[in-house]
Amino acid sequence: MRIRAAVESLPDYNAGRTPALIAAEGGPAAAVKLSGNESPYPPLPGVIEAVARASELNRYPTPYADALRAAIGERLAVDADVIAPAGGSLQLCRSVVEATCDPGDEVIAPMPAFSAYRMAAELAGARFVGVPVLGPSAAEGPGLDVDAMAAAVGPRTRVVFLCSPHNPTSTGLAATGFVQLMAAVPRETLVVLDEAYAEFATDADTVRGMDMVASHPNLVVLRTFSKAYGLAGARIGYAVSGPVVAAALRRVTSPFSVSMPAEAAALAALHPQALPELRRRRAEVIAERTRLTGELRRRGVDVADSAANFLWISSRHGPRWARDLERHGVITRPYPDLGLRVTVGRPSENDAFLRAFSDIAGDVKNDDQEWR
Template sequence: MAQTPHPRSNVSAIPTYVPGKPPTPRPGLTTFKLSSNENPYPPLPGVVEAATRAAGAMNRYPDMGNAELYAALAESLGVPVDDLAAATGSVALIYQLVGAFCDPGDEVVHAWRSFEAYPIAITAAAATSVKVPVLPDGRHDLDAMAAAVTDRTRIVLVCTPNNPTGPAVTQSELDAFLAKVPSHVLVVVDEAYVEFVRMVDAVDGLATYRSHDNVVLTRTFSKAYGLAGFRVGYAVAPAPIAAALRAVSLPFGVSSVAQAAAVASLAATDELFERVDALVTERDRVVAGVRAAGWEIPDAQGNFVWFELGGRTADFAAAADELGIVVRPFAGEGARVSIGEPEGNDRVIELARSFRP
């Protein structure tokens, strides 16, 4: 019998990424998608116009060097251009980091539950995912993560705020953790939701990267900036690490339209933070309403809240759907609910009151 091509053995073990579903249409009822941590606001001022101008040249390849985007980021962040690497969302940077720094069988330590794409990227690279359970309050167990580092560990992923549970690590916790991690191990501080953090002793990612040769930050324009549909993320890292990321990046990966939209978004910082502040106010209102309904939920530092539900998760998601909101269930564990429009957030509080903890 003739043999047929087959992929590497690790490919069949790659977990499936489960995206947030759209809401079920409800006649006479406005529905809200609260399943993907999207920004409910439209693009920032000037972004559509910049993207439209760029779309007029779609017959040309994008700038592979992302020169205008890097210049704008370097000015905004106060970092050298050589310390930047852009990609199609911060999730692409996770894939690139694992691909660039891990040989097959090397270990990547990360909290769990945490960002769903971590084990996907790790398995795709034939590396080994070392999952360290989060603490009962949804926080990273950084002591246990440090203890999980072995001579096979190449990368540690720290998701702060943690998606989907919500808490963020403090600078003191991160400093203590970094002191325990060998200097040859890459520590990735995933700051996809950094703009939403409001807490004492919040992580200063830029200061941390500047003081450590093994720290890389990953950030995105998908959340606070509302460019989820364009897929633009970036890493800030010491120049050798950033160079490795650029070396393994997909040529022409970030489209011309996405680059133009990101640059225009960086120019609208006043409007950006007005919107972020409004979302944080809504987040705090939802947290207060849910807790007043009798729920114990973790600290929320992103643009979402977490309900630990165990075996009741599917029932909770169904009850949400009946109210015209769709959430992101994690079977047998819980549900993540994004902060959206005020009316949708009102229904989250209504759901908390009607679906008893």
């Protein structure tokens, strides 16, 4: 039996620690989970009923979620042909690389970033080129270094991953920076703009991928139902691009990747009856983001201006804070040597985080001068 070396050396996906695991280890019984950038709310109105109605499970769904593509197309005013659906946008990161890279080709992505970019490259036998993100002292704040990414593009580069708002730095990419990068990238190289958190961006300067697709045939925009739409457990994402790239992505993505219940859930979440509640939740997350940012800054903590549903605190001490917060019943996401990512939860969960953070605040103050 032979497993490809690229597969053998691939790490397992790290989904972080869970309340159940922490309780089983003898830690707090019901920890608050602010580590996955998930929606803290139950499914939107109509979603559970729609999933229950999707009961003809003995039949296959359409191979490429035709009804969902039609609904998304209508919402975005694009043709269904330019949409490639999948069981999560994570899958589409792999599809993009699989559609474009031969062994030895290059994939450029920011570091740190969503781990799927690197995994997709390594799985395809492509060379992964990580470009460090800007530090917090940069004029534009922490985030993508578009100059360095453009400079890293070479003759073997097939894919450039961008993420806006960026996970984990939380900042949006300015449209000017995006346009500058597109001008520097050869037209044969695909640029992937991962907009998993786009619904939470409020700054008018932030790039809007859907406005750019028609004028950039080498652009792929990734969106997901996992974050603002609160369907992480259902697994639905989609790519929007030009028709040639979209057809290629559909071909390399496993047919039937969006299951019948998942498609029903996404259609219900897109339905006008869900819209008022979707808007209310988005507004609450944004208000809570502002509140958390203000409270942390009041405590002397250096927090980035977030355009997403999570906050980023630059510090060498993220892992230690995460361990201390966990002992206080709050799970966050540490990045060794770089910082701490904290998902915006419901108001009571955010209060629990602020209380726990105040309890470890003595340590934070001592570390002040060591922040990058």
